Amino acid sequence: MIQITLPDGAVREYEAGVSAGDIAKSISEGLARKVLAAEVNGEVWDASRPINTNATLKLLTWDNKEGKSTFWHSSAHLMAEALEAIYPGVKLGIGPAIETGFYYDIDLGDRSITEEDLKKIENKMKELAGTKSEYVRKDVSKADAVSYFTEKQDQYKLELIDGLNDGSITFYTQGGFTDLCRGPHIPNTGFIKAVKLTNIAGAYWRGNEKNKMLTRIYGVTYPNQKELDEYILLMEEAKKRDHRKLGKELELFTFSEKVGSGLALWLPNGAMLRERLQQFLQKAQLETGYLPVITPHIGSKQLYVTSGHWEKYGKDSFHPITTPQEGEEFMLKPMNCPHHCEIYKSSPKSYKDLPYRLAEFGTVYRYEQSGELHGLTRVRGFTQDDAHLFCTPEQVKDEFKKVIDLVLFVFESLGFTEYTAQISLRDLEDRSKYIGSDENWETSENAIIEAAAEKGLKTVTEYGEAAFYGPKLDFMVKDALGRKWQLGTIQVDYNLPERFELEYVDSDNTRKRPVMIHRAPFGSMERFIAVLLEHCAGNLPFWLAPLQVKVLPISDKYNEYAKSVIAALRSEDIRATIDDRSEKIGRKIRDTEMMKVPYMLIVGEKEQENQTVSVRKHGDGDKGAVSIADFATEMRNIVKEQMKGKRKTETNAN
Template sequence: MGKKAFWHSSSHVMAQVLLEIYPKIKLSIGPAIENGFYYDVDPNGHAISENDFPKIESRMLELARQNHNFKMRQVSKKDAIAFYKKEENPYKIELIRNLQDGDITFCNHSNFTDLCRGGHIPNTGLIKAVKILNIAGAYWRGDENSKQLTRVYGISFPKQKELKIYLQKVEEAKKYDHRRLGKEMELFTFSKKVGAGLPLWLPKGTQARERLENFLKKAQQEAGYEQVISPHIGEKGLYVTSGHYEKYGADSFQPIRTPNETEEFFLKPMNCPHHCEIYNSRPWSYRDLPKRYAEFGTVYRYEQSGELHGLTRVRGFTQDDAHIFCMPEQLEDEFTKVINLVLYVFKSLGFEDFTAQISLRDLEKKEKYIGSEENWEKAEKAILNVTKAKGLHCIIEYGEAAFYGPKLDFMVKDALERQWQLGTIQVDYNLPEQFELSYIGADNSPHRPVMIHRAPFGSMERFMALLLEHTKGKLPLWLTPNQCIIIPIGEKNKKYSKKVLKLLKKSEIRTQIDDRNETTGKKIREAEMQKFHFILVVGDKEEEAGTVSVRKHGGKDMGKMKIAEFVDLIEGNDSFRTELFLSS
């Protein structure tokens, strides 16, 4: 809350300065975000320029030093609208009209007033360091049919030293930003013609993604999961029943119309309603439970354009989703098994530094959630019992639960220490009621199952993004599409290179040849950039001896090896593969 209050307060100061420098702009919203803050403004004829960033920063610090207090005040809805009519600001008026009737809160500091719900530091004097980071386009309320606004991003700190450290981290993080690595390693791309936030997986990225999927599928199979497939769309009634339409309908993609005017479909925002219907396709006995349905299901959510960020925040993503339907007395045991699976996945891929977060209801805003008090208490108690018995150190966050149930989230930090949710496990007593799910108990009477939602990766896109940054692009040898590359020194060595390629592929080693008409040095530099684990250089001497010169990623020369020896190096030496895995 401290950082959010600090950065939200800073956004007010920035808005004040933007109005000074660009008097005709119209303010809309200015929230705190994971790292800093932004303010969306209608330029209204002004050309907001990066050249003005130093001027904005200087004036913000000047105002901050004047120690203006942040003061909240309540006004009636009528007076609030009148204030912004005078300001000729349609954005604030629309926001106010969409608020519930009653008092509206304004925040004052200096000679500046803004519509605000609160959450501020005491005064501007605490702001000692400011950096305007960049500007971007953002549609009003995320609607591409609305006017495009200008989003100004900034960050602030109570000490200049903290800003300096942050900027150093930014520069370091740029080297290993997954967007940059994805391009260099030819893993994924985006296309304006396809649409913002809709990644296209290239052949190498698809290979890595499929290997990740197979890794989890094997673990799931051993744990008793059954794979299912559900469609990418569903009738509106499905999401009305689940409650997702009421909660997220306004933020979903527009309905899909068919020639039949009575039909209304949506791109599915989640897989759980579909899995409920799979469970409901036949009757079940208590002897059949638990049922564990798993699916790598692609879902679609309309994120605002300004919030899209590489693979970490997209509009179309694939969840490694599964739903467990069990008896209440099986719940804690099943939840424990899912924790074990998530920990296995994290440990296998090097994510051992994570935060476990128990996400519970906001008890002051119970209207946000569906279901009975009794069911919520049982679900929350189950998570608390299991994590305590497991000895899993957790933090508790109120207000972060899903609308249908509490959850256990596994949070991982990126290079800029922004937290991202990867794995998640959720307890749900409510969707089984919404869909009238049942099983016949030992007493020969119908009973309601409990549902566990789980996704160890979270989504394939976000997991891959953080894995790339975590490993600095050097994916584990078993996972990477770039295991090795063969570089012939001269034209006459190409035939031998193809022979080596054939032998390595026979051993299922992922290999390619770089036979371009470029210098060997340039080819090696580009292979290093693409994070090939091994570079095999072949020239006349290697051809005569039936060997390859092996160079490990990072420049280590491993000398000449027979092809069979190199195959053994990758396939047969477990300790070497472990060393590669741990060092990646």
């Protein structure tokens, strides 16, 4: 007999070889029908896999993240089976689950798949799902695995097998389809009731631009049609909110192949939006004791060799820049922290100088593969709202808590009210990926865990997600459509101060190493603006909108009065402009609505005589006529109201 410990602490006894599915059935037939997989001693298994030793067990259903992931990975196998049936000889790459759904990379040779073909593949998937074929796991030797895929002439699977150890290889079979896979999978295909293939894209094999471009088919499946229909509606709304579409409509940013892929060009409206966000955070930082600094866009390669970034990320950085001086090598700056270490080191420090907080809106450059670039969310040049805090070990937790306050202040000020803090720790099974002593890692990990708990944050813990130099707290923000985005981050670092030999003189007159905290509430300006645009569908809060008011004269003869209105508004610090095109007023209103300008002021003969403006609010129509002074007062009140809910930042005690 073996003992199975359930999540509520209850312990049940079963014969060795029992499966999670059997255990679920012993609890409830209804529960058993919902179980997709199981977490056995922290590892996700097939619900049918025998358990032979004492174990902790968590039954996974559609309501669990891991359950959905298993469901979608199994759906990728179902799609591969359908593809083999429709396109004999298709070569298969990999087919993982992703955050929402799955994909499979395939090689069709000289054939191609179009959007019209997706419906045919969907129908075949539904047909195969209806057979309720079991997903059967089988251990195979490396020789047998090579033999199987050699006979099948599938070079991609053979390449994957080449990197696997004999004794660790498993196949999964459902119906007439067999794939190389470590699993896990759902019990049978019958759980898959609703199918939608969503997109076709290109993807280099194994993400390497030197390899062949494969066809990537994305899809999503659900256990019932109702949930799929709801998802499709959500995706239609997401398309309307796509920041790339909004960026074009609102004239915020553009890209140019001549400038280079992944390098955004900010148009006047976008530049104003960025400046407003930057001024907002700079003000908060100055109030909490941060010191502004500016560092160059390039740095000596040796700087990043010292920091350890060259060894870890050199291949993902822009290659060294050579100069006319022989032997000199520079890099486009991939991160700001080494520069800030050198600023710290530029003058002696004592414990009285700490914490020493340096802040910079620093632009950095990292080489993202072209297939991974996506609007503003994946770019090659981006500006971080970066800061590095140097403090004593005793100050770490308090400083960390103050940074948490600042991050939450930013989120709440910009309408992000739902977020989870992810505590990202080391992978305890592979410590070779990290630098620094175990003692320093344990100290910094505990500081993060305690600070998050004392701030009452809703947290999840992820092992293996730490930076190579230290643990971190990543903020996962939920947008208006329920999607999660990783935005702000805070990281504790004992290692860069060691590498750069940073010191301070303590109260006992001994020299000690400071601790370094990295933080970026926005994460990057580009990514944050992309998420913000999609969250609010381009309807930016009035205080942040690049253009707050547009004045629309009914005809050219009222242009001068319109200009006087603009002058009056600008004197009240309201951002306004005129639409003086020789167009009908209806066209001007429609175009301004498309630009999502918060307010339109229409002026004609009556308004000019009465020294008033007729107000239209974006999305809310006509609001009546008011004096210019009254309108300006109302706008100031709106800004005050929008700012009222903000958390007040703590004033630095130093």
